[in-house]
Amino acid sequence: MKQNKAQTPYEDYLRATHRLGRAVSMITLALLLGAPFVMGGYLGAMPNLAAAARGFLAVGLVWTVSSVVEFLVYTPMLGAGGSYLAFITGNLINMKIPCAMNARDMVGAKSGTAENEIISTLSIAASSLVTILVLALGVLLLTPLRPVLGSPALQPAFANVVPALFGAMAYKYYRKDVKLALVPLIIMAVLFTLAPSLTGSTSFMIIPSGALAIGLSYLKFRREAKA
Amino acid sequence: MTVLEQLSSGTMYLICGVIVAFVAMVCVIFMVRAWRAGKALGMDTTRMKQAVTASVTFSILPSVGILLGVIALSGSLGIPWPWLRLSVIGALHYETQVAQAAAEQLGGTLRGESMTAGAFSTIAFLMSVCIMWGMIFTTLFGKKYLARLSRGNENKAGSDKPSFGDKAMTAMFIGMVSAYLGSYIGAYISGAGAFALKGDWTPLLVALVSALSMACFTALSEKKSMRWLDSFSIAASMLLGMAAAVIAHL
Incomplete structure (x- = not known):
């Protein structure tokens, strides 16, 4: 006979979060996969599944591997609620992950704690709503905004949103452990200098760079624990 | 139409x-x-x-x-x-x-x-x-994966030793930032031919200005009266970094 263990309110919250997260993920998935067919019906031309399959083999497999890595790396950072929301709303590397890490650090929440779970969820939900709102307003104002946002003078600014983000984040994290930061930075700079074509695969280079930083951090942790 | x-x-x-x-x-x-x-x-x-x-x-x-x-x-x-x-x-x-x-x-x-x-x-x-795969993996394996990580944390919590989890998160982030900064350095040095130093330097400049701005904002926000600045420091640093890109291309 199955025994019911006594659940704390936080465990109840987590269980309900997983249930809700799974349900809304599946609904969103059905909506996103169904939309091209609904639009195809309206436009009078359904998706060409053979061409889509060829396209998937050309680019989709790479993104599938990338999704596995993103799932393994980011889920522990974001917790349950944050993960479901982040994978539904997208823009992980360029916005959601730094945003949640920033909020977490500001509040001083430790990974794997209830506080981290709550703060990550609040942060990703707030960030997603801002994007939805900015894009909705932008789309409404697209005609008057297009000349301003599309002006050649502003293009260098918008082409460099990601460097601007990582510059600010670099200071924030490098100052926590300068010695640790120098090793992956130098190795990555040398690698990209010797093989500049890797620039197109920067999101994949996060894996060796992150693994190296975690390995070095672990060695330091062990050394300090023994001392 | x-x-x-x-x-x-x-x-x-x-x-x-x-x-x-x-x-x-x-x-x-x-x-x-x-x-x-x-x-x-x-x-x-x-x-x-x-x-x-x-x-x-x-x-x-x-x-x-x-x-x-x-x-x-x-x-x-x-x-x-x-x-x-x-x-x-x-x-x-x-x-x-x-x-x-x-x-x-x-x-x-x-x-x-x-x-x-x-x-x-x-x-x-x-x-x-x-x-769609990130969403599918989270739906299928998210609960088990997090439960497994959580058990690991609980075992360590009982041992009274400091956890490596937070250090690993910071290290992962350092690795991630390093991959991007490394790519900007590499693109500048060899982007237009091996060691030609004629590649695109704008991302590097933007990252540098953004990092320096962040340093200033952090120093200011560490003062008690200006703690509110902390919430805006990244956005403002990014804005200054992006402004540097515009000025550099005038």
């Missing part, structure tokens, strides 16, 4: 708008639940408010960058579909690449004038298929 006009018609806005509205509702539900759970756990509401404010200010500039992605794709895919893709699930760097690959498989290019209804629906379908 041309295909591009059809792609930006009211019906298309309606189809995409319903999905965007659904996801917005999901975000609100998760936010309210997390807020209530935080209060029930005895968390300080001021800290929770601070986390929300910081996340809002943090997200405005990248969101404007994402809006530019909508504008860029609207020339070939109309406005509603890129709007949906970049509001929900999509990623700026991913959408164009996949849309282009799908167009190539159909023997065309991602150009408004050559877009057909069939090409559009196929491109839209492939864009959905390629990026």
Whole structure:
């Protein structure tokens, strides 16, 4: 006979979060996969599944591997609620992950704690709503905004949103452990200098760079624990 | 009515708008639940408010960058579909690449004038298929994966030793930032020929100005009277870094 263990309110919250997260993920998935067919019906031309399959083999497999890595790396950072929301709303590397890490650090929440779970969820939900709102307003104002946002003078600014983000984040994290930061930075700079074509695969280079930083951090942790 | 006009018609806005509205509702539900759970756990509401404010200010500039992605794709895919893709699930760097690959498989290019209804629906379908995996993995394995990690944390908690988890998260982030900064350095040194030092230096300049601005904001926000600055420091540093790119190209 199955025994019911006594659940704390936080465990109840987590269980309900997983249930809700799974349900809304599946609904969103059905909506996103169904939309091209609904639009195809309206436009009078359904998706060409053979061409889509060829396209998937050309680019989709790479993104599938990338999704596995993103799932393994980011889920522990974001917790349950944050993960479901982040994978539904997208823009992980360029916005959601730094945003949640920033909020977490500001509040001083430790990974794997209830506080981290709550703060990550609040942060990703707030960030997603801002994007939805900015894009909705932008789309409404697209005609008057297009000349301003599309002006050649502003293009260098918008082409460099990601460097601007990582510059600010670099200071924030490098100052926590300068010695640790120098090793992956130098190795990555040398690698990209010797093989500049890797620039197109920067999101994949996060894996060796992150693994190296975690390995070095672990060695330091062990050394300090023994001392 | 041309295909591009059809792609930006009211019906298309309606189809995409319903999905965007659904996801917005999901975000609100998760936010309210997390807020209530935080209060029930005895968390300080001021800290929770601070986390929300910081996340809002943090997200405005990248969101404007994402809006530019909508504008860029609207020339070939109309406005509603890129709007949906970049509001929900999509990623700026991913959408164009996949849309282009799908167009190539159909023997065309991602150009408004050559877009057909069939090409559009196929491109839209492939864009959905390629990026759905994160959501599927979280749905299938998220609970078990987190439970396993949590058991590891509990075992360590009993041993009274400091946890490696937080250090690993910081290290992962250092690794991630290093990969990007390394790519900017490499692109400048060898981007226009091995060791030619003639590659694009703008990302490097932007990252540097942004980092220096962050250093100034951090120093200021560490003063008690200016602690409020902490919530805006990343957004303001990014703005200064992006402004440097504009000035450098005048």
